[in-house]
Amino acid sequence: MDIQINNHPLNGNLAAISSKSDAHRAIWLAALADQRTTLQLGQLSQDIEASLSCIEALGCQVIHQNNNQTYQIQPRVNPLKGPFLVGESGTTLRFLLPILASQITSKQEIEIVRQGSLITRTNLPYRQLFQAHGLSWREEDLSIWISGQLTAGHYHLTGDVSSQFVSGLLLALGNLKQASKLTLTSPLESAAYVEMTRHSMQLFGQTVDYHPLSRTYQIPGGGYQACHYIVEGDWSNALFFLVGGAQINNLSTRSLQADRQALTYLHELGHQIPSDFALENQNPAHIISGSDLNTKSGGLRLTFKPNPTNQNKELTIDARQLPDAIPILSLAAARQARPTRILNGQRLRLKESDRIESTLALLRALSVEVETEAQGFLIRGGSSLQGGAINSYQDHRIAMTAAIAGSLAQGPVTIHDAECVAKSYPHFFQDFKKLGGIYHVL
Template structure:
């Protein structure tokens, strides 16, 4: 189902949200670095997760999957083949988490990828490898072609925090295994700080202890630590739940299950955001800071478009370097459906309307979160909408369309010819 026509229809029922992709990435990596056997339960094999599993296999971990559970025999810090290819597909998490980890193993690691992955920033690692005179070769090709070789040495590292928290997570996963102690200093405010909290939480579950300074900008990391094999259950994903919670806020009758109300996930903010938008009046001017929640901005913008008053979503610079230019994509496609939405610098300015007309051809921009947002939008449009490139949901939520249909969503395959 590459191109779909969605008929306006309210959806209803109970949804159990898929497991957190963010936490699953981290748990798989930690278990793979441990010595011994770990069981990671509540796993969904999205394209991104398949990429991380394949990457850890290339480092020597033995991983099998059965009934939503991964059994992982960890590699520890052992030896593997001296030349490895890691296919990251379109997963930025896989790429940025595994680049520093690759330096723990003898020989070169060659990273390849598809889609927009080769255009997403990697400068913090380039600077780090250059500073230690390590091999780092990025080919000037359309698709990602990157070769790296270590080893990293313990010491004091400085890294920007305003490009992506994924670079920080990659270092936090790696530095505890070095021969000596290290300090990681973050030189700018950390974007998506919630993801760092997730990293530290999963690390603790596998026996790794990292001391964070009170201001959150420095990490003190003991070397020669050992990942301890553990059984771990991945909690439900607030990033994916945001689509169903937003659908409910827009008048669909949904019960969303499988979420931890005490979760550290940054996208848990969707709950308070929806409450704020629901309480807006025609005179309201609501400001939402999107710096820490880039993955849920498209669906937040959808709800804001049908909320009373004016909503401004600020600090959206990083949306431009996601799977698509998500800032432009969100504005363009919602405007096509009838929303009053404009880009002002790196913000979205949205004036609420009473309904969305629909009746248009829109595009996912091959971005999974755009495709899912447009699906929810179809439930509140007056006329059918036609969405191009819908298979991209496989990146994070492979059974999204199946779930949408089970809830009563009306879908027809669309032949563009």
Template sequence: MTDELRVAPGGALRGEIDVPGDKSISHRAVMFGALAEGKTRIERFLPGQDCLSTIDCFRRLGIVIEQLSPTDVVVQGKGLRGLTEPSDILDVGNSGTTLRLMAGILAGQPFFSVLTGDSSIRRRPMGRVTAPLTAMGAVIRGRDGGRLAPIAIDGAASALKPLTYSSPVASAQVKSALLLAGLYTEGETAVREPYASRDHTERMLTAFGAKLQVAQEPEGAYCATITGFPDLRGQVITVPGDISSAAFFLVAATIVPGSAVLLRHVGMNPTRDGVIEVLQAMGAKIRSENERMEAGEPVADLYVESASLRGTVVSGGQIPRLIDEIPILAVAALFAEGRTEFRDAAELRVKETDRIATVAAELRKFGACVEEREDGMIIEGGRPLQGATVESHGDHRIAMAMAVAALQAAGETVIHGASCMDVSFPGFARYLASLRS
């Protein structure tokens, strides 16, 4: 798409769409397929820029990956010891998932590798991953003492040892990196979190044959434990639709009067469905239909109609289940009666952008009342919005959230830097237009 998107208010949104494949699951299917013995076929793969970066990195590590179509991918796995030393730097582009999970995998390899990414990636903190990996015996060097990319990993310098690690934050990327490193240890590696973050890694590794146990601990804490050197076998993976992508249309259909939209094949993982829980608490009319299980993941079709919303508080254990959806939930809050507060979400400061600062700044351009807090935002709903010229800041979720807000703003809105939407939702503007025709 072009780098500028213009959105004007219009009529109701009506119709049906197939939500693109889940980004988190697409990443992991490629990675785990590469580490398994034999062929893994990935159906409904998300051909976004982030996931394509993962494919590129594993090709550079000696894995044959064939794209039969943009959404149909075959990975010829070589087993846990099948990766080969890359001849050049591995570039993850804008993908934090690729960077952090690959750090765990590469820490266990008997060769040297270097990971880097774009300017945004090189600002994102790696210490939360590199510190526990170093405690496992990994030899890692990087800017700011290994806390910023590029990072160099000398897997041949030291064997990894098991670790029991209590993470101060609930982060699927931290947890996954350590569990993947745990594949290369003699013994059990355990990762504890204050709350359960998304569990796609646990589900999929188990499906591939890993010995992995999970336990819900007192006061909401969660622990995942993996045993090293499992026999992983290739699988057929059908990727469910990304609930993070569906969220933009859930909110759009809710705030535009007269709308009725069916979103098919949406992943309903209980560690990811917080956005639905919050929207329903605000008064949204969302109905789940045709519930089923696919490749170990719960899936459903979601029917959403326009509704009046009321303010709410989003905090605590809810945050890990909807961290990526806060930008679009902030848009929903603009159209809710009363105040909406987002708390305990300081993790947003270290995403593709500082999403607290950028969401607040861009929504104010529409005339919204948004108060920025260190760990969240306070939004006063019900104010009329005016079309504006806004910036994506190179962040796909900011760009799409602004496009949804523009649906109910008076006059045209221009979004600069809109091409970044392709990172997670190729064709977003086309999907939106199909519901307005």
């Protein structure tokens, strides 16, 4: 589906959709809990539907209530039955693999089926770990087959490919009867996502200690306790409309979501941040231990004011800790009259698209001056955004960034394959229209 966006400022306010990252963790922990868990979750995306489908294949009963706003998840109601269909959800796949390995018997071989770009995204850290611990791994075309059984012990895993591997293994080891250890063999990228995992595990009764000097997690084991879980509003998707000028409500001011860190960069790029949401006003020591993470939330609107005094001062953005925010931060950087350098973008090439190349193509289509660098790119901002045609490369974050660009650009912006937004935000264009955005399907 191709969509044309016409210039028109966004305004008004909108409730943030449920956090995909937070929902994935809650769904898988509920699937492993000792009793029924009540989960408050808003409208589903394709990725969340993939996780719900997989926990049903794992033997859970999922009951929708209150117009799908509340989910009752009852574990171990039915026998495990594959194949497991993960679609294009990398988080679903990387949480499922170790959890499934902890649930099957040593003689079972279970099939996991992928789609689209997920087929080519790497799973090497798990494949090496499984084979080192006596589990079988077989991969062909769309499918991965695993057999064997994950047991308690001391595991070693790289931290610089994707934090999803670390989170998935922590979730699985926490459900084993005995304690385990996980030691990282490299520095951890996107560390905030693992902190989210630790916090979610804590709410389900497991406290995981981390020792930074040895990069070791101590997982007590013993399983999880059911709870009532309220999924946070999603910072990743809120950033698009915040940069567009709208107010987004129901965002946690103490959230551990990695993309909340984008506010620091947006402030440098000319957006005024209310004090309640400023990261420097938060106490990191309180964040991980507090059970009130989901209770303190509010509405946020950013006011954009170009700052000519910074036009010769280069801003650097480290892509390692917030790779999902790079497309929309790049658009924000294009509007500010200062050079912005995106660094450490190796992992951007392993997303739904090669997110370095797709972001560069988006900016060039808008007549933004950019330069390719070894592991990132340089944006020479300050020029007006022009209209143009943008290929989404089937990457939901590229398509949503293009839509915001269209609301700000001087000419129409055409987005090719815009339907890919359904991966994380199925009603994105309906909400875009509610906020005053103008589009039509070509």
